[in-house]
Amino acid sequence: MARLLIRSGKDPFTPVVAESTLTQDVFNSNSGNYLFQHSVWKALAIDGAELVSNSTLSERTSPEPGDADRINETFDHVVIPLANAFRPEFAPRLDRLSELLEGVTVPVTVVGIGAQAAHGQGVESLSEIDDSVRRFVAQVLDRSASIGVRGEFTSSYLQRLGFPADSIDVIGCPSLFLHGPDHRVERRVASIDTDSPLALNLTPEVPGVGAFATAQAERHPNLTYIGQDANDLRLLLWGVPFPHVDDLAVPVHLHHPLYQQDRMRLFLDTWPWYDFLATQDFAYGTRFHGNVAALLAGTPAMLLAHDSRTSELADYHRMPVRSMPELSADVKAEELFDAADLDGFNAALPEGFARFTAFLERNGLEHRWQDGRSGAEFDARLAAATFPPPVHPLVAADGSEIASRLQWLRDGMVLDITRHAQAYEHPYPHPPWRGAGSRHARILATTEDKLAAQRRQIEELTARIDTLERTTLVSLVRKVVRRVRRWFAR
Template sequence: MTRLLIRSGKDPFTPVVAESTLTQDVFNSNSGNYLFQHSMWKTLSVDGAELVTNSTLSERVPPEPGDAARINDEFDHFVIPMANAFRREFEPRLARLAELLEGVTIPVTVTGIGAQAPHGHGIEALEPVNDTVKKFVGLVLDRSASIGVRGEFTRSYLLSLGFPDDAIDVIGCPSLFLHGRDFRVDKRVDALTSDSPLALNLTPEVPGIGAFATTQAERHPNLTYIGQDAHDLRMLLWGVPFPHVHDPLVPVHLEHPLYQQDRIRLFLDTWPWYDFMATQHFAYGTRFHGNVAALLGGTPAHLLAHDSRTLELAEYHRMPFTTMPSFEADLSAAELYEATDMAEFNAELPRGFDRFTAFLDRNGLEHIHTDGNGTGTFDADLAAATFPPPVQPLIAGDGHEIASRLQWLRDGMVLDITRHPQAYQQPWEHPTWSGAGSRHARLHAKVQAQAGEIETLYARLELVERGSPYIAMRRIGRWFKRMLRRS
């Protein structure tokens, strides 16, 4: 049996509740990451292959001694689906991943990696991350035939760093190949009306996006804003507005009409997301994967490209797009829809699919699109999975959102997330090292000590329950203060 280690927050079949998704950052700060991770998972799920998620652990924290050796011993191939990793904000994670790869000797394949520069800037804007990118890409190419990049902008960047052209394959984003070579998207309606069901996605930091979003919401009462990142989820779960976006017209505050009217959703898994998008007539906005989710649901989408990352992908896949470095409130959804022609996208998808599968073949990865290969248990595992519903604002009319939060708090999230009944259990963790000075040893000792104190507290509670409730609360308060000081 072939064993593949896959860079992904989780596998496609394991449901993780919203609170765990946020607290443990299972989706790596953005639910859009699941689209390309799980598309790769399906693509590689051939008969006789076992896929294991690495939970993106070795890039969240520095790799532990023995991590690389464990990968070499337990796996045949390390597959690393990526997104816009060549940027300053991601550099610490990329550096940690490069540190891990230094000890990895099995084949390593990177898919869909891209560079990101602000609108109007070229590859010169990426100079601060050059050294880290050189190290990472060099390590990857020492362990693979080529690296799969998103588009021509990223290819030009790597060429400028001295990497050979024949080691760089432009493959786009694997998410769009989820349904295979013959997939296509066509319009369901001739034109939009004010009552059409619409899905809006947006990047809150883009200049002018607030006035644009608010105007769209006013014109289209059946418009739903689909949030994607951790700040969106935190706002929906706990009512915490975005800390760095102060424009009240952006739907990241509790007072915004889209929040007050219960017209915001965030999906915790891709499959319910696709199902919802299949019910919409049109999707539009600045999020590449927000629009891909619509396309994979069979719904036309129009990308409002505001940086090199989104523009590069739209151009490669021939996705309908409009370049929008800033936004005007009077942009018309009906006009965007009229300008959305899916013909080029549909014609390009088979060609892009062939380049993608040729890249997999070149790097020795068996996939379900090879004649004679089976599809493993992917479809059966997916059919057997039960996913949580999309997250809604706390203001949702039937009260189930508030009830869900209260149950989570009652079950113990505040005291210890790692022991919460619905915490996400990572299937591939760092090895536990027993050295007295190691981080794991110190954490283990701390947890053991706290567990002992909890048992002592339960015993004391049993004694005081028959006594004064006031005395019991005083004792609980003293214990809780001690626990906080030690944390």
């Protein structure tokens, strides 16, 4: 059977504690990445196939000599699930992936990639990354039948760069196909009120988000804010505020009421996330995958779209959506719930699923929904897995959160992260990860530099000693010979 190398932070079964997730950036800066990565994983994990996570290492540093050869020798196919990768911030990673792919000869399939522009801007606003995108897509299409993109906005962008329309398949985000073509979302309650259990997701940088978040928290005492990115996790774990958000009304610091009232959570795996959202009556907010997680849990959700990336996906999947580039305290959750069109979403899902699976088959990827294929091994492995609980704020009443942090510090997070008992082990370390840009990476790099300098000093001193020993021995022999000669000359 096929052996696949999958771009993902980790596989869907391996539990990784919160501290390791943050320190080693296992979820690649946002837990929402797991939704599409693990949905693709589930689709391709047919019985007998072997899937291996690359831990997203291939894009963090430039490839080393032999990396591509190792892939060619070890794997039959490289599968790269991606999200909003066509954006300036991601361009360096895209370039490193392109550099690696230049030496890869096995098939390479990109699933669900998207372009991101600010609200109201067109594809021309992405001109600064044109060269990086053109290089990457050309490498992919040399090794696959087509590239799978999120929507028409991304398709039009690639066509503007000169790629033919018949090499671009619009497939949406694969996260929504986790449960196959028959998944449906229905209202569990006819309406919501002040006391309803609600799940809120936010992008802290969106204008007006502070007033919006504060108003929602005050109106709905049973509302829980679900964080997703590394800054959220750092805040929950260590109380460190977001470094770039100054509005104190945004839940990005430990003094915010949502933090102090223990009404914030971050899930380290998708499966517990779905379980929690299944207990809520409604989810809403600006995070695309935060709302997808609710829909996958069977819970109604409303996306508040603030850029081209989220609008493109919502339009494709006919998700309940409201365009809202700026948030307001006047937004009422009850009105959003009533306006959520689940009929459109339910009707679109089987059609989108058919296009998604056709794309996989076009690119030679077998999947669990094909006749004669089964994903029973995946299902059994998932059923046997255990996952960490959601991360709470430090103020959790029973003190367990603080105790967990203290235990981590006691075990030596900073000084011995590479050998920590709960450190995440990369299954396919290529190239070896050193946590580029982190404080731990600088500590390790400094230590290695010092050790290298010490080794050089030892080698130099050893050479000098050898020279002195040889010189001293020769001098001693000459002295003895002179004395012997003088004795015989008497």
